[in-house]
Amino acid sequence: MKFNYKLHRLCGASYGTPSATGSNQLASTSKGSNIVFTRDGNSVLSPVANRVQVLDLLQHSCRTLPVEARSNIRRIALSPDDRLLIIVDVNYHAMLINYHRGVVLHRFKFKKPVRVMSFSPNGAKFAVSFGKLVQVWHTPGIRREFAPMILHRKYSGLVGDxxxxxxxxxxxxxxxxxxxxxxxxxxxxxxxxxxxxxxxxxxxxxxxxxxxxxxxxxxxxxxxxxxxxxxxxxxxxxxxxxxxxxxxxxxxxxxxxxxxxxxxxxxxxxxxxxxxxxxxxxDFFSGGKSGTASDLPVECGVDQAHDLVNCRWGTTSRHYFSANSSTQDVVSTSYSAEHSLLVVGFSTGLFGLYELPSMSNIHTLSLSHSTIGTVSINPSAEWLAFGCPKTQQLLIWEWRSETYILKQSGHAYGMRCLAYSPDGIVVATGGEDGTIKLWNSQSGFCYVTMPKTHTAACTAVEFANPTVVLSSSLDGTVRAHDLHRYRNFKTYTSDIPCQFISMAVDKSGEVVCAGSAEPFRICVWSVQTGKLTDVLSGHMGPVSGLAFHPVRGTLASSSWDGTCKVWDLYKSDSTPETFENSNDVVCVAFRPDGNQICSGTIRGLLRFWDVDDGSLVCEIDGQKDIKGGRKMNDRTTSDNNASSRYFTSITYSADGTCLLAGGNSKYVCIYEISQQILLKKFQISFNRSLDGVLDELNSKNLGDGGPVDDEHDSADEGNDLAPHLPGAKRADDGTRKSRVEVLTTQVAFSPTGREWSTVSGEGLHVYSLDDDLIFDPMALTEAVTPGAVQANLRKRKYGMALLMSLHLNKYALVKSVIEDTPYDSIATVVRSIGQEHVGNLIQFISKAMEDSPHIEYYLQWCLELLQTHGLLMERHRGKYLRAFRALFRVVQSRYVDLKSICDDNKYSLDFLESQAKLLFTQETQT
Structure with a gap:
């Protein structure tokens, strides 16, 4: 089993600071960062907490840059050539990043808050706000340097920030x-x-x-x-x-x-x-060049700075966006100088598009009920991007056609649970707001939000089959959702009011069970009829976890009473088998073969039981593995506070040899069961804006009354739009906030085994195997020529010849190599092709097969490609879908042609056979 997993995308938060998952924690009232378009205008960079999401609007995909800021991001800036990205967090720490490679080139810190930052149009310099001053810095090079940041000048003259x-x-x-x-x-x-x-x-x-x-x-x-x-x-x-x-x-x-x-x-x-x-x-440090671009139009041989000498500024016109400015404030603006378009975002969720200097209103639209924190317009002035920090909404609007290009938002108060579909393509999540969302694990986008039917937080979601999702909630109901019509078609309720905190569905999708917090029992329903068929009693505490046997109809349950029980649902008079634990049990899981059960306790202890004889196989003490992180209100160090660190969610790998566990910690651990060792652990986040990330707190932030929150987000930024309470001298709306704690509420392996996901306070973290570093044994050099391809064919090096021809990307050459390859060598040649060439090879085969008489020969190529690289094409469906469709279309058309020919031949043979019999009969009679 491979373990080179890395974070590929963060779902559930497309913009802003994600909400907390705990019911006693409030979301951070961050004002949000800015949104940036790339130079071609086809991608959007959106800050999410301390990470940056890159949304490709053409390919409809999302990826997370492999860098993390120290705290929540306050401002980002992308150079005009898309080479450098600068990130500044709420604590003034900045990072200089190579955008294309995702590598941190340099780290530095500003002394004062940075509210705005922008590169110059020619990319030679960038300006940042520095309190009441403006600093202009020379843009560093793309390579690592000892001191790349060179200050050009500071500009003063403004009284306010x-x-x-x-x-x-x-x-x-x-x-x-x-x-x-x-x-x-x-x-x-x-x-x-x-x-x-x-x-x-x-x-x-x-x-x-x-x-x-x-x-x-x-x-x-x-x-x-x-x-x-x-x-x-x-x-x-x-x-x-x-x-x-x-x-x-x-x-x-x-x-x-x-x-x-x-x-x-x-x-x-x-x-x-x-x-x-x-x-x-x-301009000595910039190579003796001035800050101007020589190719820009100038007057009298000078730039605009010299044109301003001995000139006078004056106001020529004044316009008003709203007649009632007391209830609607301007929060953000963006301007396209090339197209003279101004986009304005208001505090009421409205936005306006105006043409300057005539101030003609082109569009006015209400996007949200919350403040539009930032707006941006792409270089072609076709798409407008809006970000709402309060709801973490990101919207891309095409104003000419008046349609949404992208509209993404996470759960209102954070995620709580997740489940993979049987094919691993869809991920269903349940939130604290009671909604169910469906995510495409390949693109990272939410494509369906189920109509809200739950009135309380969701506690568990499961797939009954690829088209039905079941969800349990604290409102005392279990609901079934149809993925064809996207509606709730069945509701399962108990005979007495209760709160369901766990749920499980059998493999056939016919039986669903849910465990309640009070009273301590398990309700069993029929999925088809919706009737309550049985109630299992016997636990003396809340039923914290449920898991069905993969083959048999037995159910494992865990409870706070320190026991795990195995129930036989199809024997009414059977007594459940009990597994005693020394502490409260909070999670349980079956091994894929059903011969082993794992239970996790509040002491961080993982126990593995044999299902047949009920014996204890082994134990793994994970308390020391997940300890770490000191909260702001902790009076003890992280080493002495390990008692609160334990696993709340566990899942087996597909082969059953490893266990993935996460819980009240910043770590997710992978254990090898037979050797009882920790293979690898992942730290979910390094964001210092979250609580419990640091192992040691700075002593200067500890006061007489306890820790002092050093969050600069609210103190220095200030909320200009905060209402004034009557009689109050300061702007205070009465709201209070607490830091979001870093922890994981659920972990799950994908059925394919190529990725696993976890739910935390920041959203849905999807970790996939690292396939970015693809080794290509051959480069396109002077030695790769059509002559070299023919020479390899004569030497019977068919694999090398095919690789060279694919590098040259000439159809006639590739076709000749394919048809010169012997039938028995097709399997070996296909195995020698790397994943970087699979798509091109499928395209060439589909084109060559379209008019070739060698149908069986090309069908063998198709068969070997599907057997060798079928899992790769399934995992990266979006990448190979176009080539696969072309191949399917050609195979289907050749099948139709061949079928018609075979039918004609069959009819002709039948006719000849009947005529022969008739002649034979006539000759016999004569």
Whole structure:
């Protein structure tokens, strides 16, 4: 059995900070991070807790970058060429990441909160907010360096903290807005005679500042006024630049920078002399280059920073998004300078799409009942991305067709249980909100949310068959859901009110059992009729776990009374067999062959029992394996507090040799049963925003009254939209929060054995075998030529010849190699093909078989491909589905043709046979 599992995706949280799973814990009131599109606009980067999800909108797949921040992510920024990704968490720790490879290049820390961060359009620099200042840094290289972070300059002038910033299109001018309701315009490099301008006129903090593209500004001026007069606004002079500032109260101001006519003649002289030396000295670390791009349009041979010298800024227009700004605040904005489109997100869940500078409203739509924390627009201005931190919703909207490209959200208060479908493709999860969601384990997306029927939290979900999902809840019901019509078609209830905390379904899908917390009994129903057929009594505590025998109709149950019982459901007068444990039993599981039972107690002890004779086979003490992690309110260290660490969920591997166990700990362990050893353990999360991640707490955070929470998320960020209570001097809405504890509530192996999943406070963690590192023994070098392919064929090296031809990717060459391969060597050649070439080989075979007379020969190729690589194609169904469909279509068409020919031949033979018999009869008679 292989153990190179790694986290491939995190389901259940597409954006924001996931909710807690415990009923006594509240979700973190994080304001959420920003969403970023890649350069091609086909992928979205969405922060989830301390990880980054990459959602491919074309392939409809999701993956999680193999990096973790120290705490919840506050801001991310992607370079214009998609090479570098910068992540900053709520505690100001930052990481520089190679985006394509997912490798951390450098770690550093800012001294103050980072509320906004942006790369320059040319990618040479990036700017971050630094309290009331703005820092501009040189963009590091893609390789590892000892000190890659080089500070270019700090910019001051704002009285309040910086909340938003933007670059000019040529990367020479920087515009920032803050909580002081002002905006400031700086030049990135030193420009002689330039004085930074402060733009005022707002009454609320600025939410967005945006530069108009310089191309559009110059084109508008030259087209309508020949570049010499004014543009019809209240300001006179030559139009140089235009920007927009948006405040929280829904006011957008259009600002224009103009140069008076008498100053035009001195434009060229302003950039001569010492200025060129000054710029080169400033940009020494960037290779002597200025921050401008040479291919951008400029006027009089200078950039936009020099155009602003001796110019005046002024407000030309003012517009209002909402007439009632007291109930609807602007929370987020995004602007496409190339297409002049502005997207605005409001606190009421509305968003608006406007065309600037005319402020024409294109769309206004209500997406959610909660605040739209962030908005983003892709480079082609076709798709809009929205994130709602409170509900962890991520929405991608195509505004032209008015359709959703993607709409994902997790459970309202966290996940609690999971179950794999028999084929391992679908994962069903139950949440604290009582809803059932279905996830595609290959893509990581939720494709169905069942209509909410439970009125309390779900405690267990199971697949009765591939089309029926059963769920138990604390509301005292077990419900059956149809996966064809996506509805609840049967409800199973007890004769007396109770709360079900465990459930099991037999392998035939005919019987379902549920264990209750009070009274201590097990209810048995018929799945088809829905009738309560039996009630099993005998436990003296809550029934914490149930498991059916894989073959026989026996049921194993575990209880807090310290016993495990095995019941025979088809013998009414039989007495259950009891397995005594020294502590409360919280979980139980059957081995796949049904000859062994494993039980887990609150002391972290795993006991293995023989089913036939009831003897104890072995014990594994896992308390020391899962100990670790000190909570903020713990008065003892993690080493002395191991009593609360135990397994709450266990499951066997498909071969029955290993056991996967998870519970009240940050670790999930895999044990080898026969040798009673720990093979591997996985730490679910390293997020320090969760409780119980650190083994040792910093002594400076321990006060007289206990630990002091050093979470900067609420203290430094502040909630600008928090309501003021009457008579209160501070903004306090009365809500309280506690940290989410890191633990796992359930673990499960996939039926294929290629992956396993666990449910935690962050969502559904899917761990798969590491198939990313694919070894290709042959590279496309000068030695790989058609002549070399023919030479290998003459030497009877058919496998090597096929690999070379697949590298060259020429149909005629591949077809000749396939048809020259002997019939007896097909199996050996197919086994020599790696998974990186399987898809191409299937495509070539389907194309060659379409008009080939060698049907049996190509059918042998198809058979060997399915026998050798069938499991691979099933596991990566989305990757090979197109090629498999093409092959299936060709095989089916050849089957139809061959069947018609065979039928014609059969009819002809029957006719000839009848004619021969007739002639023979006539000759006999004569």
């Amino acid at each position: 910086v909340t938003t910033l933007d670059w000019s299109s040529d990367s020479t001018v920087l515009l920032a807005g803050g909580k002081d309701c002002q905006a400031r315009v700086w030049t990135v490099d030193t420009v002689r005679d330039y004085q930074p301008w402060t733009l005022v006129g707002h009454k609320k903090p600025l939410i967005g500042v945006h530069f108009e593209s310089r191309d559009k500004t110059l084109a508008e001026r030259d087209q309508f006024f020949g570049g010499t007069g004014n543009t019809g606004s209240t300001l006179t002079g030559k139009l140089i630049a235009r920007c927009y500032t948006v405040s929280q109260d829904g006011v957008i101001c259009t600002r224009e920078c103009r140069k008076q006519d008498e100053d035009v003649g001195d434009e060229v002289d302003e950039v001569t002399g010492l200025e060129s030396l000054g710029n080169s000295a400033v």
